[in-house]
Each structure stands twice: as C-alpha cells, then as structure tokens.
Amino acid sequence: MKNSVLYIRTDANEVIATGHVMRCLTIAEEYRKKAGEVCFIVSDENSAKMIDRRRYNVIVTNTKWNSVDIESEYKLLKHKIRRSDWLLIDSYHIYSSYAARIKQLLNVVVFDDMFSEKKIADVIINYNVFYRRFDYLNRYKHEKCILLLGEKYVPLRKQFREIEPEINVRKYERPKILLMCGGADKPNLIYETLQYLKENKPELFLQVDWKIVVGSFYSNIDQLNLLIQGYLNIELLCNVENMAALMNKCDLCVTAASTVLYECCAMLLPTLFFVVSEDQKYDAEVFSKDNMLLYCGNYMDGKKEALKRMEVVLSKIVKNREQQYKMKQMMKKFVDAKGAERIVAALMGEKNE
Template sequence: MIYFRADANETLASGHIMRCITIALEFVQEGNAVTFLIADANPRVLLERYKLPYIILNTDWNNLEGELEVLVPILKNPEDILIIDSYLVTENYMNTVYTKVKTVYIEDQMQKKYSTHILINYNLYYFIFDYPGKYQDSGTRLFLGAQYAPLRSEFSEHKAYEVRKKARDILVMCGGGDEKGFLKSFLSEISDIGTLHFHIVIGAYNKDKKELKKRYEGRDNIYMYENISNINEVMRMCDIAVSAAGNTLYELCAVGTPTIFFTYSYNQKYDYIGFTENDIMLYAGNIDDGKERIIKNITRYVTSLIDNREKRFKMSNKMTYLIDGLGAKRIVKNILEDEKNVDNTSA
C-alpha cells in the first residue's frame, strides 16, 4: 500500500493535497493501491472527486506529533510507502515513521534535515538549500528540480499555445482557500474594465464564494468556475493569468499562459527567485504588504501586456521551456524503481 499523509482546509487550502492527488493518480495508473490518511473530513470533497480512498484519523491537523498513536498502528507493513506532504512534521514524527515504512517527504524549503528515504523538492529555487551537502552520506535519495514538478496528465499534452495580438481574457486564481480575501478585493477594483473578460477560479475552501457568485454571476465580462476539471483548457483560452504562487505556476508554465503572480504565505517567499529570473513571469508582491499595492501592480502589468504581443510571446516560450508536465511520472517511476532495486538487493 502507498499511503499519503496530507490535509486541506480553509487555512491550509488545497496545494499540499492536490499535488499528492496528482502523484496518487499516477500510482493508480501504474496498478498500485493508494490510501490517503487525513486528520479530518475537510479533504473529502477533493478525494471523492478523484475517487481516491482515505482514512480519517480524527486528529488535530495542526499537531502531527499528536497523531502518532493513531498513525503508527496503520503502518504495520514495512513494505508499505508513506508519502508525507506537510510543514508540520517534527524530528520525532519523521524518525518514528522512518522506522516503520519507507518514507517520502515532499517539501518546499529546508527547515531541518529529517529522516526520510526519499526527499522531493521540485521548486526552481531548490539549489539555495544545498541538499546534496546536507544529506551527504545519509542514504536519502534526492529528487530535486522542476523535472519533478507533479502535474496532472493533461499538462503533458504539449498543445500549442496561441499568443493573440491583443489580450482580452484574463484568468484569475488564488488557490483553494483565499482566507485573506484577495479575489473579493481584486474584483471590486477591476470588474468594471469592460474591455477585458475575467475568468475567476474559486477554490473549494474559499469562504467568500457564495458572496462572489451572488455579486458577479451574470456579468457580461466575468466568468466563474468552481470544482473545475478542465483547468488546463481554461488556461489555454486565456491571454494572461493572475495567480497566487504555488503549484499552479508550474501548471501555467506547462501550458504557456503569460503570468503575473503574487505570494500569499511565508512558504512561498522563494518563488520569486525562480519565476522572475530572466522575466519568465511578472511578480506583483506579497499579499501581506497590502492587497491594494498588489492589485495596483497587477493592474499595471496587465495594462502593459494587453497590446504587447512580443512580450507575452517571449514569456510563454520561456515558461514552456521550463516544464514538460512529466514530473509525476518521474516521481512514481523512480520510487517504484527504487523499490525494485531494494527487492533485488534483498534477494
């Protein structure tokens, strides 16, 4: 069994569990059984959408250390694999599960050196943490860099992206939660720009979704999407994307939609390093510095790109060069090959 330990709610949003879902679907495609271990019922809406089995631990999502009493009895087969995607792990937590099953830890930044059989950091900025040096002689296998960005299979289709002469359709995304109310503030500021069409993706845990739908549904230039299954097609039909940082930026790269992004939380603070290098994307700032400032920057960037096809064309080409959409396949293939090598060694 391949277990995934991840959560989602209004605070965490859906980034962690969505990238685990992507990897899990690839394991299923390869004929492997998977099960998600979740603290509470919040992630059910996402897991059931993809028909993935789960066990609710009935624990506090904010206290992984406290769930060990419930978790350890589940990990009774040393041949099982546990893939962990959480910022809330502790040294004791990782040491404990490391002795029970094969562990894979997905992280975005080096907080500590943890006990794990495999470590994954697919972010463009991974190199600033010197993983090879810190994990030298540890036995931990390292899967590093954008080649391991876990994107759903539709992002490996490599359809041509059309850069139109004049931009009209703007995609706006803010992750699964948006607890700081970016979409609400953004639409209040820009919704009256009648020459542009805004495609708004509302996350599963967005607390403002009822209000947003009530206020803007039916507007000629605003389209709202919820529980969307074809996000790659919406990305492809839009001329410019505005997005919070996170895994979505890698999806946008795979499609080639010129992107303006902003950072939403402390763990995204390094994203600007990779995505702004060589003008791959445009960075509007951190939301904690003020939504008004970010929205002003976004508006300025959008305005500058509307008639600048050459700029958008260059951005799109740089983005698609970065990502081929095969990261989830590489992760699964390497984990399974690693298992095969262990079995052959044991034999």
C-alpha cells in the first residue's frame, strides 16, 4: 500500500556478514522510490554503519543480534507504526514467535531461505531456485499469505539492470579473475585460495590478474596483505559499491555461494564456487546443473579437497573459451534483475508479471 512505512529488521556483523543487509537495502531502494518511507531496525552500531551511508532512518535496539527481545521490540514498534505498515524480517536468528507477536501490530514479510520452520507472515519470500525441493503450497494451504517463490524474486541491485553484460568471451592474454567470499569471509577462503595456488600452481597464480574483493567485516586484512605484498598482478578492493561494473570487467570469478551467484549469472560471468555454510548446500546442485557454474566442493567439510578441485577446474576453464561461452549462454536464460520490483509490487498490492 502506497505511503505505508516499510520497517526492516535485520543485522550484519563479522559472524553473519553483510548479505542480509545488502538484499534488504536493494528492496529498500525500490520501496522508497515506489511506495514510501523506509526505516531499519538493527541490534547494534555494526549494522547501522552500513545503512547510514544510504541515508535511511535506523533504530538501534542495543541488544544481542542472536537473541532478540520480542517484547521490547513489540513495545518499540507499538508506538511508531500504523496497521498498514510493513515489517520485513531478514535474519536466521529471529523466529516465528517474534513474527507472530509483531504481526498483531502490522503486516509482516519474511525471507525464508531454508524452509526450516513454518513462518507466521503475510508475505513469504524464497527466491532461491531450490525452493522447489520444499512443499510450500501444502505447508501454507490453510494460511492467508502470499508466497513469492523462485528466481524471479531475486533482489538484485539496480546496477545489475544498468549494465549490458558481454555475451561473447573476450580475447585475453591475462584473464582477470574476481575472487571474493561475502562481506566477512569467515572461513578465510580468499587467503587460502591464493596461498594454495601460490604453492601448488604458481604458474597459474602468476599468469592471471586477480581482483580481490573484501567487505567491511573482513578481519584477515593484515594476513592477506602480507601474502600479496609485491605481486603486481593482484589488486585488493574494499567495500566495492558497483559490483556489476567490476564483474563486467572480469573474465572469471571464484567465490563462495549465496546471492552472488545470481549476480554472476546476471552479468554472464563464468564462475567457480564453493559451499561454505549450511544455508548454501542446495546451491551446489542447482547452479552446477549442466555445468552452468562450476562447483568446487563443500569447503567446510573438506577444505583440502575443495581447493584441489578448484585448482584443477580453474586450470581447465581459464583456457577453454568454448566452455566459457556455453556457460554464458545458460546464464543468460537464468535470471533477470527485476526481483526487488516484483517484491515491492506485491507489498503494494499490485499484480506481478
């Protein structure tokens, strides 16, 4: 409904990284443009810093991010909201008991990435392709809620609509490879990948140009700087604002799974990926189908084996222009960048295409 306020309850820190806040910011931008005011609710100043830069109102509850006080947040909202307002919940540490209580005050929309518990909400979003593994229709057949399911609802940032990706494989002497692992890189994947290639495949390590992206919660910067010191083929980039533009300049990507895989598909960027957390486990079978993206293994279950597979796969794909082109063709049909528009349209009561 137009002129309703969208409140967003989420968090970011060195443990859970920045993914939840980033996708919420994408929806917030679209909502502010189309519908009205947006206000974030976060547990601490760690999260608030990211959001402040985008000029949104932020309420800091000064509580533990992984142990939300339902009654205090109920009282906080009770004196601010109207019945027509919305609360978007995006956290793996806020459960249905919270949503059920808050839903007494306003409309609730929830991200549901893993189908782990029945959600109490007016709108439920699972944009992951693997949502088809779960029986949403049966679980919610007696509930009055809107289900926004599938890749058409991936909330990619506006920048991914503004750049036309390159369908052809560029001719290069030195390929540009993007290397990243979310905003925090808790498993230290970036360092371990470079260290492994430096020791075990030095010719590959030296013959490509590395574009390394780290976020504001990356804690291994000193260790990484020591490793890459003196290498002119490595560029370290912090808090990249326009990821679409950077992806469009690169030839390959090595990354952890998550929403970034949809971004790589949108930019037609041939990608190798690892699974580094439980919520990414289904990404492997979906994105690696027909080798659309190249799966290197579950990093948490077998780091050594995953790094070895990455070395083998990267050594092959970096020279295989034909396979890169096939990957681009498959990615072209996979996702568009209109997910945030569709989500906001649903909140406004409009029909989606």
